[in-house]
Amino acid sequence: MHIVDPARLGQVRLPDGRALGWAEWGPEDGAPVLLCSGAATSRWLGFGGDVVGPLGIRLITVDRPGLGASDPAPGRTLDGWAQDVRRLAAARGLPSLAVLGYSQGAPFALACAAAGIATRAAVVAGTDELAHPAFRDTLAPEVRRMVEAVEADPAGAEAFFRGFGGAEALWDLVLAMSGDEDRSVYTEPGFARAYRRAMAEAFAQGPDGYARDTVLAMGRWPFDPAAITAPVDLWYGARDTSAVHSPDLGATLARRIPTARRHVLPDAGGALLWTHAEAVLRALLERTRP
Template sequence: MRITEPERLGRSRLPDGRSLGWAEWGPTGGAPVLLCPGAATSRWLGFGADVLDDLGVRLVSVDRPGLGASDPAPGRTLQDWADDVRHLAVDRRLDGLAVVGYSQGAPFALACAAAGLATSAAIVSGTDELAAPGFADALVPQVRGMVDAVASDPAAAEASFAGFGDPETMWQIAIAGASAVDREVYLQPPFERAYRRAMAEAFSQGPAGYARDTVLASGRWPFDPADVTVPVGLWYGPHDTSPVHSPRPRRHPGPPHPHRPPPRRPRGGRLAAVDPLGGDPPLTAPRRHRGLVLRSRDVTERSAGETHTPPAGASMTFRPAAPSRSTPRGTATSGTASHDSGRIGNPPPRSATE
């Protein structure tokens, strides 16, 4: 496995005087894609650097406030994050921005989409809205306890998360909770070095940024995923065992789908992309959430570890539906999905590098 260091590093100043740290890969005039990293990591851990030039993609990974090179913002909210990204997009000239949320970065990416900042979104092994009432009987006891703690006393929960947040502890938690296929990826020397470096930078200011992120991700989200009208791609490995990624995944046999490239610019709030590798047998993963219908086709048996760098995956449809009271809001499903956000050029970037 090859992990490529950022090609460009810098910080962008916000109107309130704070700065956001960012890292970039790919052509400066490429289609901008904003990466919201997972829990306890930083801008240093990107993905797909070896294909960005060919795809014409400019990948921008951003440290959330209090992590890495971004100044803290005590008491920040998901709406505050979207506001920060709005200013960053102007400063960095990220016109036609698409967003990617990995793991705990999912609610932050969706917050940007809900705020109208993104042309499309991809959720990679993303955490669902665990505090949604429909998940009450689906969470494992440890996760249920975490969600209840955040709901009953957010400040105390945040202090508790800060108490055990450090790079080594988080690394051990990641390894202990990983499936065998994920652990194999984590322990490959190049990946382990890169992951540990990203965690070390994330905690360079202390654990407060990580703790705040966890409170925001574990509480009720201030938006309904059903209100996100741009195309959303969902990527989940069928061997993903994380209890916070997919509390209620369901997989069912389905009809084959013709092999063809995904559409370049999905329209009408619908994502339709296909698996060029095929599935034997092909699978579907229908799931009705409050206000959402999610459906995937041609899901192949891939490891969850591969979701760190999403492979070309299965078909996924995302469209608004009538609200249902029997199931929760969210984005969790099993399998992998591929997404093509299109290629939208933009002017050369500005802002001083570090």
């Protein structure tokens, strides 16, 4: 696990005038991999700082609208995010873009794959389509209540999430939902500093961006995973205790995505993006369209 500051920071101006904030690690001429970050984090939190260079990877993070350095887009959708990424890729010169979604970033990454923007994709400790009927009886009670609230009244649920709190409340929630395996990663001093800075940056404009992300993650996806043609790797740790990640560690999702390859690591938790960065990135680089 090696956390380093971004090598490059900037913004892209979209055709509608909005700005998207981005950060990069690794060589500028490397193979581009776009990380769709987890809940309430920002472009400041990368991964694999010690391997992106040797692997020849240009790792990119982008603040979703309303978070960090990206302008808000009220009422935005997962499909809208995919189009933002399409425009960013064109502006930044990112051919053959791979996408990786961590935790709540999973549906955002898969939206890019479903839209044909990504040539390959990975989901790491990702949330699933929690509102899908397959999970009706397997969600933790508090997660089921959130899913039902989004289904019944999306605007009301968004207002509720907006009032949840800020970076400190989310940090406390992450630790509370984590088992010993992950808590030891998150509370390592260097990692904790980077993670908490990324959270503080995410809430710099207030809680609206986080609230909209959560509504999108808790609702039905506007795309069919069965339509994804790019190769997809699903990574889960058997010791992951998060109630908002996939209830069955990606088993259902692997059946729904024809091109999926599922990895369940017996000794890993939900923090495997950082504990197994090299394996995740090597597999992503090696996948080719079937």
